[in-house]
Amino acid sequence: MKHFISADCITNMTYALNEAKEIKKNRFAYSTLGRNRTLLMVFFNSSLRTRLSTQKAAMNLGMNVMILDINNGAWKLETEKGVIMDSDKAEHILEAIPVMSSYCDIIAVRSFAGLTDRSKDYNEEILDMFIRYSGKPVLNMESATLHPLQSFADLITIEEYRKKRHPKIVLTWAPHPRPLPQAVANSFAQWTGRYDAELVITHPEGYELDGKYTANATIEYDREKAFEGADFVYAKNWSAYGGTDNPENYGKILSEDRTWTVDSRIMSLTDNAYFMHCLPVRRNMIVTDEVIDSPRSIVIQEAANREISAQTVLKMMLEEL
Amino acid sequence: MKHFISADCITNMTYALNEAKEIKKNRFAYSTLGRNRTLLMVFFNSSLRTRLSTQKAAMNLGMNVMILDINNGAWKLETEKGVIMDSDKAEHILEAIPVMSSYCDIIAVRSFAGLTDRSKDYNEEILDMFIRYSGKPVLNMESATLHPLQSFADLITIEEYRKKRHPKIVLTWAPHPRPLPQAVANSFAQWTGRYDAELVITHPEGYELDGKYTANATIEYDREKAFEGADFVYAKNWSAYGGTDNPENYGKILSEDRTWTVDSRIMSLTDNAYFMHCLPVRRNMIVTDEVIDSPRSIVIQEAANREISAQTVLKMMLEEL
Amino acid sequence: MKHFISADCITNMTYALNEAKEIKKNRFAYSTLGRNRTLLMVFFNSSLRTRLSTQKAAMNLGMNVMILDINNGAWKLETEKGVIMDSDKAEHILEAIPVMSSYCDIIAVRSFAGLTDRSKDYNEEILDMFIRYSGKPVLNMESATLHPLQSFADLITIEEYRKKRHPKIVLTWAPHPRPLPQAVANSFAQWTGRYDAELVITHPEGYELDGKYTANATIEYDREKAFEGADFVYAKNWSAYGGTDNPENYGKILSEDRTWTVDSRIMSLTDNAYFMHCLPVRRNMIVTDEVIDSPRSIVIQEAANREISAQTVLKMMLEEL
Numbered sequence: 001m002k003h004f005i006s007a008d009c010i011t012n013m014t015y016a017l018n019e020a021k022e023i024k025k026n027r028f029a030y031s032t033l034g035r036n037r038t039l040l041m042v043f044f045n046s047s048l049r050t051r052l053s054t055q056k057a058a059m060n061l062g063m064n065v066m067i068l069d070i071n072n073g074a075w076k077l078e079t080e081k082g083v084i085m086d087s088d089k090a091e092h093i094l095e096a097i098p099v100m101s102s103y104c105d106i107i108a109v110r111s112f113a114g115l116t117d118r119s120k121d122y123n124e125e126i127l128d129m130f131i132r133y134s135g136k137p138v139l140n141m142e143s144a145t146l147h148p149l150q151s152f153a154d155l156i157t158i159e160e161y162r163k164k165r166h167p168k169i170v171l172t173w174a175p176h177p178r179p180l181p182q183a184v185a186n187s188f189a190q191w192t193g194r195y196d197a198e199l200v201i202t203h204p205e206g207y208e209l210d211g212k213y214t215a216n217a218t219i220e221y222d223r224e225k226a227f228e229g230a231d232f233v234y235a236k237n238w239s240a241y242g243g244t245d246n247p248e249n250y251g252k253i254l255s256e257d258r259t260w261t262v263d264s265r266i267m268s269l270t271d272n273a274y275f276m277h278c279l280p281v282r283r284n285m286i287v288t289d290e291v292i293d294s295p296r297s298i299v300i301q302e303a304a305n306r307e308i309s310a311q312t313v314l315k316m317m318l319e320e321l
Numbered sequence: 322m323k324h325f326i327s328a329d330c331i332t333n334m335t336y337a338l339n340e341a342k343e344i345k346k347n348r349f350a351y352s353t354l355g356r357n358r359t360l361l362m363v364f365f366n367s368s369l370r371t372r373l374s375t376q377k378a379a380m381n382l383g384m385n386v387m388i389l390d391i392n393n394g395a396w397k398l399e400t401e402k403g404v405i406m407d408s409d410k411a412e413h414i415l416e417a418i419p420v421m422s423s424y425c426d427i428i429a430v431r432s433f434a435g436l437t438d439r440s441k442d443y444n445e446e447i448l449d450m451f452i453r454y455s456g457k458p459v460l461n462m463e464s465a466t467l468h469p470l471q472s473f474a475d476l477i478t479i480e481e482y483r484k485k486r487h488p489k490i491v492l493t494w495a496p497h498p499r500p501l502p503q504a505v506a507n508s509f510a511q512w513t514g515r516y517d518a519e520l521v522i523t524h525p526e527g528y529e530l531d532g533k534y535t536a537n538a539t540i541e542y543d544r545e546k547a548f549e550g551a552d553f554v555y556a557k558n559w560s561a562y563g564g565t566d567n568p569e570n571y572g573k574i575l576s577e578d579r580t581w582t583v584d585s586r587i588m589s590l591t592d593n594a595y596f597m598h599c600l601p602v603r604r605n606m607i608v609t610d611e612v613i614d615s616p617r618s619i620v621i622q623e624a625a626n627r628e629i630s631a632q633t634v635l636k637m638m639l640e641e642l
Numbered sequence: 643m644k645h646f647i648s649a650d651c652i653t654n655m656t657y658a659l660n661e662a663k664e665i666k667k668n669r670f671a672y673s674t675l676g677r678n679r680t681l682l683m684v685f686f687n688s689s690l691r692t693r694l695s696t697q698k699a700a701m702n703l704g705m706n707v708m709i710l711d712i713n714n715g716a717w718k719l720e721t722e723k724g725v726i727m728d729s730d731k732a733e734h735i736l737e738a739i740p741v742m743s744s745y746c747d748i749i750a751v752r753s754f755a756g757l758t759d760r761s762k763d764y765n766e767e768i769l770d771m772f773i774r775y776s777g778k779p780v781l782n783m784e785s786a787t788l789h790p791l792q793s794f795a796d797l798i799t800i801e802e803y804r805k806k807r808h809p810k811i812v813l814t815w816a817p818h819p820r821p822l823p824q825a826v827a828n829s830f831a832q833w834t835g836r837y838d839a840e841l842v843i844t845h846p847e848g849y850e851l852d853g854k855y856t857a858n859a860t861i862e863y864d865r866e867k868a869f870e871g872a873d874f875v876y877a878k879n880w881s882a883y884g885g886t887d888n889p890e891n892y893g894k895i896l897s898e899d900r901t902w903t904v905d906s907r908i909m910s911l912t913d914n915a916y917f918m919h920c921l922p923v924r925r926n927m928i929v930t931d932e933v934i935d936s937p938r939s940i941v942i943q944e945a946a947n948r949e950i951s952a953q954t955v956l957k958m959m960l961e962e963l
Binding site: 052 | 357359361385387389393395396399402403404405406407408411412413415416417419420421423424425
């Protein structure tokens with residue numbers, strides 16, 4: 001594995017999950033693997049879990065870590081080609097990428113969707129420029145449409161908590177005051193679709209995700225039916241993808257329906273399911289206090305596995321250097 | 322010692338001061354004690370000395386350090402319970418704390434007083450949530466009402482410079498253009514009260530500190546009398562605590578009296594006292610250039626001891642892990 | 643070498659260039675030299691290359707690194723002496739400098755020109771205070787009038803790419819939408835003036851640099867003549883220095899003439915010259931896409947040499963500790 005961009009970068013999922021298990025047992029077993037290797041983490045957007053867990057993972061492997069917040073400490077980058085740069089953007093990403101990557105061995109990037117131009121977002125223009133111009137392995141810390149470090153951590157957590165060979169996993173849309181990217185939902189569907197599980201996705205009509213990622217899932221508009229007998233409930237908000245019929249809906253909030261908030265009543269339809277969310281979570285919008293504070297909530301354990309997810313991925317990347 | 326929150330966390334002050342002395346002689350004597358241990362420093366407020374000295378201290382002990390500026394790089398945290406999170410606050414501290422602490426071995430926190438709700442500040446609600454929800458040792462980098470790393474550094478400095486067995490130490494209020502917390506003054510009174518010294522506190526009427534911290538001090542409203550024969554003068558501004566009679570004064574500026582600025586004339590009443598301040602200091606508000614630039618000013622030495630203070634505390638915390 | 647402020651701090655340029663060559667061959671050969679040594683990087687202004695390359699260089703040498711962004715995470719510093727500090731500036735640089743330096747072994751500073759008061763800028767008041775009050779070796783990460791880490795990297799790059807014993811190097815002014823300091827141009831002229839090369843500087847009238855730095859250069863107002871037969875073209879914008887006749891022009895934009903943009907036509911007059919720029923560069927203002935994207939552009943290699951430049955300098959500074 002050179003780059004880590006999506007589930008597709010992991011050819012052998014069983015191997016990766018086993019690696020994660022081993023690393024969790026002893027996270028300092030490979031503390032010299034990253035000696036004299038530097039991870040540069042570049043943030044175009046804010047971060048809490050990803051920043052800390054990825055930094056920690058790299059340090060567990062003995063790497064040096066540098067962090068660059070593009071909007072704090074550096075300056076705005078121009079991303080359009082061919083422009084006369086007479087605006088407030090001081091540097092072109094065409095220079096910034098090869099320069100940044102010249103100072104590191106692995107370059108990690110967070111760059112969210114703009115949510116206005118779907119083809120720009122779904123072409124992953126920023127991430128793609130990093131892959132093309134950095135000359136270094138690229139680690140996706142959440143791009144316009146994907147968040148694979150999160151989804152790998154989700155799978156590690158499901159693997160730890162599942163009691164059935166073939167659990168039922170429900171990804172449910174939930175309301176949120178601001179329009180959010182589809183990245184977490186896309187990646188969750190993509191990764192879980194490769195896992196030995198039944199994946200059901202439920203959301204109000206109009207919130208259909210890109211079919212590319214939901215090929216192995218059942219879309220169930222009847223929310224109660226979706227929750228029935230579930231072993232894991234994964235809540236997440238996303239804005240509309242739009243689909244082929246309604247591309248103009250891309251990035252829009254189509255529903256603010258608070259009946260979609262995950263509460264005890266809907267959870268009672270499940271088979272005593274675990275509650276999951278990638279965090280940060282809007283309490284009493286996405287999920288009630290009662291559910292997230294219950295013993296069936298494993299959101300903290302899930303977040304803690306972000307360190308294991310990042311360390312497993314970085315270990316694989318270091319082994320290819 | 323698990324947490325380091327206040328002077329009360331140090332059971333044996335003499336032992337702690339001796340440890341500090343040893344560490345200052347060779348700050349790299351324990352450079353493997355913190356191996357594979359991570360300190361996470363979380364800042365809700367700005368910092369210069371605390372940030373650098375604590376980071377340096379941790380590195381001296383061989384620890385890995387991660388820094389999170391909540392307001393730069395992350396996002397606003399909700400601290401109220403039970404709310405519907407539809408505002409600009411993206412994450413609840415109830416999730417943020419256990420998540421952050423899952424990536425580290427010791428969690429250090431800076432969170433200043435709001436200065437509007439005294440009971441909220443004096444109940445140390447934020448710090449308390451870190452203690453209750455982090456599951457990790459908590460290091461106080463200045464909370465709403467206490468700044469113990471500063472006061473320990475102050476004592477280390479007094480111990481180095483004192484020429485008498487039982488020196489007279491004066492804590493004097495001084496004017497400042499903005500309302501400041503009582504944290505430094507509270508902690509100074511608390512720590513010095515346990516030290517073999519005479520502690521006199523002087524301030525305009527209405528600036529009485531919480532009696533809990535000043536039990537071992539003499540309150541002297543006559544400023545000249547307070548300074549007489551002093552060996553150490555510790556200047557600091559604080560806003561009103563309010564007390565039982567005037568709780569409505571909490572966090573207010575009651576005096577802007579510039580005659581309280583520490584100048585050469587008032588210093589001449591002392592026994593050639595050393596001048597101390599925690600910094601940052603407003604020159605010619607708190608103290609005149611003449612006094613702070615004089616050879617009796619030990620503010621820089623005091624600040625340099627912040628590294629020793631933090632390292633001594635971190636060493637004790639690491640030994641308990 | 644104690645401090646690293648300008649070309650003058652390097653007594654033997656040949657030795658320094660050879661050191662750089664050796665370090666580039668194996669940048670981990672001295673990975674224990676900086677053990678238990680701490681570099682503090684203090685930024686009053688934004689940075690991308692300097693931040694990352696200097697941090698990387700220090701880590702290559704085994705140093706610990708701390709970074710302080712004065713305007714993010716700390717607070718505004720007062721730099722005027724004798725003022726009553728009742729404004730928004732919370733700390734005086736007279737305290738901040740010795741305090742910051744007490745936590746490190748080498749202190750690196752970035753502080754740009756204000757471009758309003760020439761004598762203040764050219765007296766290097768901020769940098770000078772660091773030298774006088776820090777008590778530690780000071781590393782210039784771009785000051786008001788100089789950027790020696792850049793110019794040393796430039797020379798390392800020229801040394802790598804030159805095909806003639808005595809190449810012709812052209813420093814050409816180019817247009818920019820904002821007024822910029824003269825630091826890069828000053829340092830480039832100062833360093834190249836000590837190198838075995840012919841240095842020609844070309845710019846519109848009124849853009850004459852401080853004669854102190856251009857003593858070994860030919861000033862050629864005829865741009866085409868300047869470019870003729872050049873081996874290296876170094877483009878850079880700077881605002882007016884003003885000179886003795888027009889001190890009121892200091893920091894001003896005197897020309898926005900886009901015919902000074904470096905394009906293929908003017909490059910065709912050279913001896914197939916390499917194109918250089920310190921970056922960040924405004925594309926299609928300073929240089930056309932065609933030139934900067936051509937195989938003769940070595941701006942990325944030049945930026946990558948910032949790591950080598952910083953590491954060579956830090957190694958020399960560590961050896962003097």
